[in-house]
Amino acid sequence: MGPTAVVTGVGGALPPRVVTNHELAQRLDTSDEWIRTRTGIRQRHVVEAGTSTGDLATEAGSRAMKQAGLDSVDLVVVATTTPDRLCPATAPTVASRMGLVGASAFDVSAVCSGFVYALQTATTAIAAGTAESAVVIGAESFSTLLDPEDRSTVAIFGDGAGALALRAGDRSEDGAVLDFDTGSDGSLRDLITVPGGGAEQRASGRPPAIGDTYFRMEGQPVFKHAVRQMSETSLKVLGTSGWAVEEVDWFVGHQANMRILRAVAGRLGIDSDRAVSNIERVGNTAAASIPLALSDSAAEGRLGRGDRVLLAAFGGGATWGAATLTWPELPPL
């Protein structure tokens, strides 16, 4: 087997402003009890004026590079649903701000599955020899996309970023990114969508209808698809890696909803103490959620050298994806 990507650093970033469920309940028809019992979320971080996705991405990416001891990389991939501008992509600006002028840099748009897709893209580039090193970032200012009056989305989503630094290495090394399974079903595109503001609406010649530039989600069907697809994609990638479910040390699922994470872990037969979760503190941070969960777990010392890690996500598109990797020994930051 040829080279693969090896993880050499991890980083996270959260905007300082915390919005608790109690604070939300003061302005929306909701309650701390409803949000906690239906989602497992107690609070989320949100950006304030002057901060956006690129800032969070730069902070998380710089932390990952610092831990890796890297001054330069060949490739920067940013997974995001909330790019700083419709055009150009956020990644080139992030790369410049990280001192990486000249690096290949582009965004990946796969909503909550974006980080798995971005990691697959960077790993494939490293395996093909077109990049020797990369930083893969998931970053969102998701709160900027939400209808402030929509309790069903405001209660769930939060802002943040997470990143992994990668270098070329061998599959037998601790930290090796091993296998992927990804897929999509575009017939489900209306379940998670921002219908206005894109080419489809502009080409229609009609201005966006009121509310059409806000994010919309049909929670119940998304919940069911998420449980099914995150379970199936996990089993597929475990099969490719030849790992039994019992051999997985950590399941790091997209932090969509605590009930979704428990249901997927239950279907797979993974004990809840092996399922990583930070959703209580950060909410659903879409493309940022998996790398932010990795960053938080690493900072807490939960992920140990050589541990077998399974990632799985489901998101708008619909898209889904899973990956297997082992965890490296990382220097303390």
Ligand code: UT7
């Ligand atoms: O990250 C990308 C993928 N996203 C996901 O995976 C999210 C998947 N979906 C979910 O997590 C859940 O479906 C939600 C958390 C969005 C909703 O939970 P649910 O248990 O599916 O609730 P529901 O949509 O069936 O709504 C039940 C009730 C409704 O009221 P009625 O129609 O029964 O009167 C909602 O209007 O709860 C109401 N509701 C709320 N009530 C208080 C919805 N949001 C809230 C809220 N506070 N924040």
